[in-house]
Amino acid sequence: MPASANRIDARFAALRDAKKKAFVAYICAGDPTLDATIDIVLALERAGVDVVELGVPFSDPLADGVVNQMAADRALKAGASTPGVLEMIRKLRAKSQVPLVLFTYLNPIYTYGYERFHIDAAAAGADGVLVLDLPPDEAAQNAELKPTPELRHIQLIAPTSPAERIASIAKSAEGFVYYVSRLGVTGAQAEIASGIAEQVAVIQSATEVPVCVGFGVSNPSQAAEIASKADGVVVGSAIVKLIEQNGTSADCAAKVEAFVKPLVDAVHAL
Numbered sequence: 001m002p003a004s005a006n007r008i009d010a011r012f013a014a015l016r017d018a019k020k021k022a023f024v025a026y027i028c029a030g031d032p033t034l035d036a037t038i039d040i041v042l043a044l045e046r047a048g049v050d051v052v053e054l055g056v057p058f059s060d061p062l063a064d065g066v067v068n069q070m071a072a073d074r075a076l077k078a079g080a081s082t083p084g085v086l087e088m089i090r091k092l093r094a095k096s097q098v099p100l101v102l103f104t105y106l107n108p109i110y111t112y113g114y115e116r117f118h119i120d121a122a123a124a125g126a127d128g129v130l131v132l133d134l135p136p137d138e139a140a141q142n143a144e145l146k147p148t149p150e151l152r153h154i155q156l157i158a159p160t161s162p163a164e165r166i167a168s169i170a171k172s173a174e175g176f177v178y179y180v181s182r183l184g185v186t187g188a189q190a191e192i193a194s195g196i197a198e199q200v201a202v203i204q205s206a207t208e209v210p211v212c213v214g215f216g217v218s219n220p221s222q223a224a225e226i227a228s229k230a231d232g233v234v235v236g237s238a239i240v241k242l243i244e245q246n247g248t249s250a251d252c253a254a255k256v257e258a259f260v261k262p263l264v265d266a267v268h269a270l
Contacts (some may be wrong), residue, residue: 006234007099007127008152008175008226011050012210014255022176022232023048023223024212026103028055029069030080032247034088038095040243043257045098048264052175053130053236055083056104061107063132067237072242082112086124093125101128101154101175114144122150128175130154136169155156156176157203159195170206177203177211182227197229204231218265227267235263 015022025044029037041052055061057075061068102121109117109131121129129151136155138145151174157166159181164233170177181196196213204209213226214234227233242259246252 006150006152006175007097008051008101011099012176015050015232016210021227021230021267021270022050022210022212023227023267024053024101024176024214024232024234025049025260026053026068026214026234027235027239027243028057028068028075029085029088030057030075030078031071031240031243032074032252033078034080034084034245036090036252039253040256041092041098041100042096043253044260045096047257047261048268049098049168049260050232051099051101053101053103053234054085054126056082056090056102056108058105058108060107061105065237067241067244071240074244074247081166082117086120086126089121089124089126099127100125101130101152102126103130104132106131106134115148118151120147122148126151128152128154130156130178132156136172152176156180157199159199163200163202166203167206170203170209173207175198176209176232177207179203179211179213179230181213181215196226200230201215203237217263220262223263224266226270228270233267235260 012022025089027040044052055068055072057072057080059076061072084100154175155169155173156178157169179200200211200213210231212232212234213230214236215228217233217235223233223235239256239260242256243252246255
C-alpha cells in the first residue's frame with residue numbers, strides 16, 4: 001500500500017471531516033492466542049474503534065503496568081512471536097481494514113532485523129509503529145533507525161516534556177501524537193490527570209497531526225472528558241484486563257465488544 005494511502009491518515013481525515021474525535025484501543029497481540037486476537041480486533045472494529053494498537057509481546061515491557069505485562073507474558077507462553085504477530089495481521093487483513101499500529105520495544109525489532117521488520121510489517125498490513133524506548137532524537141542520529149515511508153511512526157510526549165522538546169518531537173510527528181497524560185506505567189486510574197487541555201494545546205500548536213491522550217482511561221465518562229480536550233483518546237489496560245478475565249471463554253470477543261462500545265459511543269457523540 002502506498003504511503004499516501006495510509007489507513008491511519010485516512011481515518012483521521014475522515015474523523016476531521018465528520019468533526020468527530022478518535023477512539024484508539026490497545027490490546028496485546030497473542031493474548032490469549034493469535035487466532036483469538038483476530039476475533040478481538042474484529043469485535044473492536046464492530047464496536048466502532050478507529051485505530052487498534054497491537055502490542056508485540058516482549059519479555060521485558062518496562063513501560064507497561066502489571067495488567068499489560070501479564071498480557072505479554074500470557075501471549076509469549078501461548079507461543080506468540082514477532083513473526084507470528086505479522087502473520088496474524090496478514091490473516092486479519094482478509095477480513096478488516098481497520099488501521100493498525102504496532103506497539104513495541106526496540107529489542108524485538110532489532111532481534112527480527114530493524115529494516116526487515118519495517119518492510120515485513122508494512123507488507124503484512126500494519127499502518128504504523130510506536131517504539132516506546134526509541135527517542136526520536138536517537139533515531140535521527142542513527143541512519144539504521146531512520147523511519148520507513150510506508151509506516152507512520154507514532155511519537156510519545158510526556159507531561160514532563162519541556163516546550164522545546166515538545167516542539168522538536170511534534171515537528172516530525174506522523175499519524176498521530178500519543179500524549180501520555182500521567183507519569184509512570186500504563187494502567188487504569190480512578191481519576192484522569194490534570195492539565196491535559198493545556199498540554200494538548202501546546203502540542204497542537206506545534207503540529208498538524210492529531211493528538212490522542214492515553215494512560216488511565218477506563219470508563220465512558222473519562223473517555224468523553226479526555227476526548228473533549230484532544231483529538232482522540234487511547235484505552236488499553238481496561239480492555240486488556242477484560243481479556244484476562246474472559247480469555248478462556250468462547251464469548252471473550254463479544255464481551256470486549258460490549259465493554260468497548262459505550263466508551264466509543266461516548267467519544268463519537270462529542
